Amino acid sequence: MSDVVVVGSGFFGLTVAERLAEQFGVDVAVVDRRPHIGGNAYSEAEPTTGIEVHRYGAHLFHTSNERVWEYVNRFTRFTDYVHRVYTTHHGEVYPMPINLGTVNQFFRSAHGPDAARALIREQAAELGDRTPSNLDEQGVSLIGRPLYEAFIRDYTAKQWQTDPTELPASIIKRLPVRYTYDNRYFNDTHEGLPVDGYTAWLERMADHPRITVTLDTDFFDESQPVNKSATVGRVPVVYTGPVDRYFDFAQGELSWRTLDFEQEVLPTGDFQGTSVMNYADADVPYTRIHEFRHFHPERDYPQDSTVIMREFSRFAERGDEPYYPINTATDRERLEAYRARTAEEPQVFFGGRLGTYQYLDMHMAIGSALSMVDNKLAPLFGAGVG
Ligand code: FAD
Incomplete structure (x- = not known):
């Protein structure tokens, strides 16, 4: 058996796994219920055009956290892409x-x-x-x-x-209006997209002799070798799945919004002239359209076709992908109850956006994983080797 189990191969889980393997010489078993690594940051080439599509919605990397910036640059270089958004109204x-x-x-x-x-x-x-x-x-x-x-x-x-x-x-706590013509979407010191895509970056994080990643494996499926009852109490477990699911929804379900995506390949070299166009009006059912070729103008994509994705938003039901925490008063009460229960599980470390029920940008997920390693996991595994 491995020294530690990480449930979820998103940025949080992979950061923990990579640090434990590289810095502490620990054997890490990562399991994910999806058929691919990377959690919501996963991307893949659309087969007919080769255009990189962000499978769970457009992901733009940005951070002002120097430690995170130094860390992510070990696994990928970034383009100089600067994000800008436009909106159509009337x-x-x-x-x-x-x-x-x-x-x-x-x-x-x-x-x-x-x-x-x-x-x-x-x-x-x-x-x-x-x-x-x-x-x-x-x-x-x-x-x-x-x-x-x-x-x-x-x-x-x-x-x-x-x-x-x-x-x-x-x-809505703030609606900032900028009294300049600056329409850069993010204000962070560092911004860009991984030169050879998100999945290549995520795969490099997982590519370590002490890390094994097993996909299509639900931690709650008792027929799998790495599952909750076979591991909890035996080895430390870092759990980045939904916190309510871990406790069998005993305190009630936490509510989320989800997104539906409609992808289309169009026979034109450029559909909208920019990567993200919002639709502000009620008579258009989707909230925005992403056109992925514009995230990588430096790439040699076909000139006669493009990939767009319309995004629709709705309340999640059980079985839907949870995307944005709704955070009603009831959710906050339930979350408090779950937090109290996590304290009763000293060998299980809850992290990431699902494990803590909060929206985290990628740099925040990575930063909080580095902190978890420093503050909670390092004491279990000693001084470190690297
Ligand atoms: P996740 O990526 O969700 O990974 C959790 C993993 O756990 C998943 O792979 C899941 O399959 C697995 N898992 C869950 N339950 C189980 C189980 N029972 N057994 C096994 N595995 C399990 N961030 C940015 O910085 N910039 C952006 O532009 C941006 N855009 C976003 C757009 C959308 C629509 C959304 C929803 C998020 C966006 N984010 C963005 C946030 C980014 O996706 C998160 O920061 C990142 O996904 C957090 O990583 P994580 O590891 O915490 O969670």
Whole structure:
């Protein structure tokens, strides 16, 4: 038997596995119930065009964490891709996030930063001193009614399948408006895409003589050699699956939003001229379209075909892929109850987005895995060898 079991081969699980194998000389068994490694960051070439498709939605790497940046560069180089998003509203395309370009295009104006700030402040004052009681009022109080209704209201309603007047104000805490023409989507120090794709990067992390990865293996399937009852209590287990599933949903199910993707290969070299186009209006059922060729303009992709993916958002049911935690008051109560139960399992270390029920960007998942190794696993395995 291995020295440690890691459940889940996403960025969290693979970071833990790689560090334990390389730094501590530990034998690690990684299991994943999917037929591929990499969790939600997995990507593959669309067979007819060779265009790299991010199977679980577009993934853009960005970080300001120097330790994470140094770590990930051991396994891949990054392109100089800079992410920018546009949105279609009433037949016109605007730059996102809302910036001076968006404001001036929308109001047919030529405001400088101060005049734009004054305009938005005046429009956002509509509610007076009243505390927003729902997401609709919150949106108006943050950026004023015209911009909120054009760019946020219907998009949010599509994401949540719920009228924003019935959603809690707390869903949107900030709606930053940039008073410059800078429409870079991320503000981080480092940004880029892995030169030869996510899966090559993830495979290099797993490629270590002390790591074995077994796919198509559900940790709760007793017929598999590595499963919960055969391992827990015998070796340390790092569990990155859903925390409620680990406890047989005993405290109730945690709620998630999921996404449906519709992929299409089109006979054109360029469908939309950019990687991500949002659709802000209610009459378009999807929230956005990804066009994958634009993530890698440096690659030699075919000039006569392209791959697009329409994204639809809805509440997850059991069996759907959990993507974004909903985090209602009931979810928070249940999570507290599960956290109390995890404390009763000293040999099981819960991590990653599913194991802790929180949205984590990739750099956050990697950073928190490095911290888990430092703080919780290193003491079990000694001083380290590397
Ligand atoms: P996961 O990648 O989900 O890996 C968990 C693994 O555990 C899965 O492979 C799963 O199959 C396995 N597992 C679960 N249960 C079991 C079981 N019972 N037995 C065996 N295996 C099991 N981050 C960014 O930085 N930039 C982005 O642009 C970005 N875009 C995103 C878009 C979407 C739509 C989503 C949902 C996420 C996005 N992320 C992005 C976040 C990124 O996907 C996460 O940071 C990353 O997936 C976290 O890794 P993880 O290892 O915690 O979880």
